Amino acid sequence: MMKLFIGNKAYSSWSLRGWLACKLSGLPFEEVVVPLYDEAWEKRREGDEFAPSSGKVPILWDGDDVVVWDSLAIVEYLNEKTGGDLFWPADPGARAMARSMAAEMHSSFAALRREHSMNIRRIYQPTPPSEAVAQDIERIMQLWAQARARYGGTGEFLFSDFTAADVMFAPVVTRFITYQLPVARFAEAYMRAIIAHPWMQEWIGGAQAEEWVIDKFELPPQTA
Numbered sequence: 001m002m003k004l005f006i007g008n009k010a011y012s013s014w015s016l017r018g019w020l021a022c023k024l025s026g027l028p029f030e031e032v033v034v035p036l037y038d039e040a041w042e043k044r045r046e047g048d049e050f051a052p053s054s055g056k057v058p059i060l061w062d063g064d065d066v067v068v069w070d071s072l073a074i075v076e077y078l079n080e081k082t083g084g085d086l087f088w089p090a091d092p093g094a095r096a097m098a099r100s101m102a103a104e105m106h107s108s109f110a111a112l113r114r115e116h117s118m119n120i121r122r123i124y125q126p127t128p129p130s131e132a133v134a135q136d137i138e139r140i141m142q143l144w145a146q147a148r149a150r151y152g153g154t155g156e157f158l159f160s161d162f163t164a165a166d167v168m169f170a171p172v173v174t175r176f177i178t179y180q181l182p183v184a185r186f187a188e189a190y191m192r193a194i195i196a197h198p199w200m201q202e203w204i205g206g207a208q209a210e211e212w213v214i215d216k217f218e219l220p221p222q223t224a
Contacts, residue, residue: 018058
């Protein structure tokens with residue numbers, strides 16, 4: 001059975017992506033939650049199971065020989081392992097756009113990540129985002145609007161059905177909710193669909209049940 005190491009569910013956005021990818025694959029996997037930044041963190045991340053990723057999560061082991069780290073690499077590995085039919089839209093144009101959006105999510109939006117870290121257990125009073133964050137939000141709205149207009153059809157998600165693109169943007173949805181950031185009106189229905197998804201509800205339930213608190217992720221939002 002595959003084994004997925006993840007960080008705290010309340011805070012670890014990249015772990016959420018790796019976990020959702022495993023759920024989307026439909027394959028059985030063992031989930032191992034590793035508390036981030038506790039007293040044993042530095043010692044734990046030196047262990048053999050974390051060595052390939054330099055101590056970062058998520059990291060997926062498939063047996064004793066195959067190891068994959070980085071959420072987007074996990075998506076692609078599981079896509080290949082399951083025959084290539086579950087993770088990306090079937091239409092070539094939609095598939096190309098979904099992959100491009102996932103890659104942009106993977107490499108961009110630094111201001112949003114830096115100023116509004118994921119914390120599923122909190123909802124803060126809204127404050128105006130910084131100019132850099134506002135630009136990130138505007139770009140994300142553009143991407144979502146294009147996907148929904150061109151390929152959303154009658155479904156609830158970016159490309160109608162739940163795909164790897166939704167896996168990559170799900171943590172962003174939680175950030176928008178936690179900090180009550182301003183989003184386009186059309187995006188509200190998509191965000192509700194993401195949060196209501198059974199896998200997201202399972203993850204949120206796990207986050208709420210955690211006892212760990214990391215102070216640096218509990219700071220109030222920055223003001224513009």
